[in-house]
Amino acid sequence: MEAGYRRFVERRLREEFGFEGTPIHISVRVREKRGKKK
Numbered sequence: 001m002e003a004g005y006r007r008f009v010e011r012r013l014r015e016e017f018g019f020e021g022t023p024i025h026i027s028v029r030v031r032e033k034r035g036k037k038k
Helices: 003-017
Strands: none
Touching: none
16 A cells, blocks of 8 residues: 555544544555466
8 A cells, every 4th residue: 555545544543533633554465366266
């Protein structure tokens, strides 16, 4: 996840849910690549 998008998401969460001053940790999982079935 790009740093700018991460900051955007954190900012929106703070605005929507009132998390001002609360540290937010966003964990991003990487999807497995879809390939041909064996």
